[in-house]
Amino acid sequence: MVTNATIETLLNRRSIRKFKDEAIDADTIATLETVAQHAASSQFLNDWSAIRITDPAIKAKVAEFGTQPYIATAPLLYLFIIDEHRNARIAERKGIDPSSDDFNLKTSYRFAQAQNDAVLALHAMETAAFSLGLGCVILGSPLNNINGLIELLNLPEYTYPVLGLAIGKPDQEPALKPRMPRDMQFFENTYPADADDTLATLAGFDAEVHRYYDLRQADRPVDAFSDQIATISRQDVSGKTLLDKAAAQGFQLDK
């Protein structure tokens, strides 16, 4: 393996869910936010924004939505959002009516690309934070209550929550989670016609994950990977359907 400081940072990434009660200084915050802005953006639309949540009452509410108390203790907390609202206002100033049928920033394609752009920016910030010795965890759990988030953060038309990011000085040192064999995840030229070819090395990975204990649950082993997948594949996620909530925010994902 080739290596350098950046690659070491990326290979040693792990989720940090316990933070020291120490604020992050303004200079570091400026750096992290500027780095996020330098990620790529599809067609230079810059169609994401992020809400920096500093109000303890709002943090507590986001933690409640996510049913993860540690979220409220994060010294630095962001919610990254799809943001075509700013672009709609800019287009309006150029005489375009966002409610018209030929305003296409509210379509499924733009929604997906804006989501990608938000994640690129978030990952740039996460990587920069880790490189500075900070700890982070990416948060999907606040999306348990998308309507609640939208109301809490006053998210306007043509915006939609994507992911949160909690950052702070780490107060835990969890073990690195195992990764699947590379040939289970990277394929050459085409997807293998025989899906079982992608699972030839699954048994070994199952055993490896079974041995892995997360610091979060040091008292019990994590399931084998296959068992986790089987369980999660039937988890009820019906409260998190996208189309109705995105439509309420003005998106037309059927287009």
Place this chain on the structure above:
Amino acid sequence: MVTNATIETLLNRRSIRKFKDEAIDADTIATLETVAQHAASSQFLNDWSAIRITDPAIKAKVAEFGTQPYIATAPLLYLFIIDEHRNARIAERKGIDPSSDDFNLKTSYRFAQAQNDAVLALHAMETAAFSLGLGCVILGSPLNNINGLIELLNLPEYTYPVLGLAIGKPDQEPALKPRMPRDMQFFENTYPADADDTLATLAGFDAEVHRYYDLRQADRPVDAFSDQIATISRQDVSGKTLLDKAAAQGFQLDK
């Protein structure tokens, strides 16, 4: 600003679209792919894969879909995909029928999270490549022909293309693209109630983008940002609608 090698890499990121005709060695490829695998994954579902495209005929076809000839010249080319196919096969081995109504990896929530995971992995790879002095460009253009991509790469049920990534030794040195003022993209605690508050610094940014010349089009100035947004907001993207194509791949995005 705080700095280190990783932050420098992230701040100096720019899209590279011209590559030297030199192959990337196997050790570097292994590093880049391993780094991608170390990105975070929602609920550890590992619900993405990547196709490493080495066959010149397939590269040429992807370049044709994207109408970007340079794609065919990329020494290293990936397409990152949402992959719940592998997980469906794993669940099947545990006695679960993926076609049943309580198999939830095909829902809109899982689709969105898998898309996020694919982008996190792609960005980790992009960052590692830049840190090694390689150049990259993230590719949305192959999605101009989603059905074509699905057929070309033999993408099975419960998979969906997200983004491509072209990597190689850079053979151009484009200028850094301007970024919008931070207060246009980062807000505190809530989205500003008066959207015009987010545009107070727009005029300056418009002027800055107007002055910016991309190496790709050194003979003509790029439009002001506002003009770009207005133009793109009415571009026809109707060929790229998500729902029908995702449904054909087995996803139920209305759930």
